[in-house]
Amino acid sequence: SQKIEQNSEALNIQEGKTATLTCNYTNYSPAYLQWYRQDPGRGPVFLLLIRENEKEKRKERLKVTFDTTLKQSLFHITASQPADSATYLCALDPVLNSGYSTLTFGKGTMLLVSP
Amino acid sequence: DVKVTQSSRYLVKRTGEKVFLECVQDMDHENMFWYRQDPGLGLRLIYFSYDVKMKEKGDIPEGYSVSREKKERFSLILESASTNQTSMYLCASSWEGEHGELFFGEGSRLTVL
Numbered sequence: 001s002q003k004i005e006q007n008s009e010a011l012n013i014q015e016g017k018t019a020t021l022t023c024n025y026t027n028y029s030p031a032y033l034q035w036y037r038q039d040p041g042r043g044p045v046f047l048l049l050i051r052e053n054e055k056e057k058r059k060e061r062l063k064v065t066f067d068t069t070l071k072q073s074l075f076h077i078t079a080s081q082p083a084d085s086a087t088y089l090c091a092l093d094p095v096l097n098s099g100y101s102t103l104t105f106g107k108g109t110m111l112l113v114s115p
Numbered sequence: 116d117v118k119v120t121q122s123s124r125y126l127v128k129r130t131g132e133k134v135f136l137e138c139v140q141d142m143d144h145e146n147m148f149w150y151r152q153d154p155g156l157g158l159r160l161i162y163f164s165y166d167v168k169m170k171e172k173g174d175i176p177e178g179y180s181v182s183r184e185k186k187e188r189f190s191l192i193l194e195s196a197s198t199n200q201t202s203m204y205l206c207a208s209s210w211e212g213e214h215g216e217l218f219f220g221e222g223s224r225l226t227v228l
Contacts, residue, residue: 034217036217041222041224042221042222043119043205043219043220043221043222044205044217044219045219046216046218049216089157091217102148102160102163102173103160103217104160104174105150105157105158106157107155107156108157
């Protein structure tokens with residue numbers, strides 16, 4: 001069966017360090033992968049999209065890698081700040097039986113950045 | 116800025132009631148989606164729509180229906196609410212095409228007693 005796995009344990013790091021979050025998937029061949037941030041009680045907010053033919057994507061302090069051989073994406077936040085504390089979700093695009101493509105989300109990893 | 120507005124942030128309903136959750140987007144997006152989010156289960160797709168009057172089932176459509184009479188509005192309907200439908204409901208929209216980012220609303224937290 002298809003699975004998207006993100007570490008269910010919260011990641012605790014100190015301010016200024018690099019946070020690295022992992023997204024592993026099985027039985028998918030996604031054309032792209034997206035990362036979202038979600039604060040408690042709020043809707044997710046889009047951060048980055050990376051396509052299958054891209055190895056790496058950067059946006060300010062964020063970096064995403066996509067290894068289709070390992071079936072893994074890594075999400076990095078450099079120089080992390082307490083304001084980066086949130087849950088981070090990865091999402092893939094499986095094609096449903098209907099032929100439409102929609103996003104399927106991982107369960108997310110909570111990041112806690114302490115001062 | 117794109118805005119996706121969900122009509123109610125918090126609702127409390129009784130078992131058997133009919134519940135309407137409304138979602139409106141202001142960016143002329145073709146695609147609209149309804150997800151529910153539960154602890155330990157993550158976000159799960161209920162229904163989606165790629166055009167007016169068009170709807171497709173997601174992963175967990177049972178017990179739900181949807182309506183899209185206008186492009187900007189996508190409604191989720193619980194015909195007869197049950198306690199296992201207590202959840203956070205999230206509406207999202209995106210531009211035409213398969214690879215667009217989703218813009219989410221703030222969510223509607225429904226409690227069914």
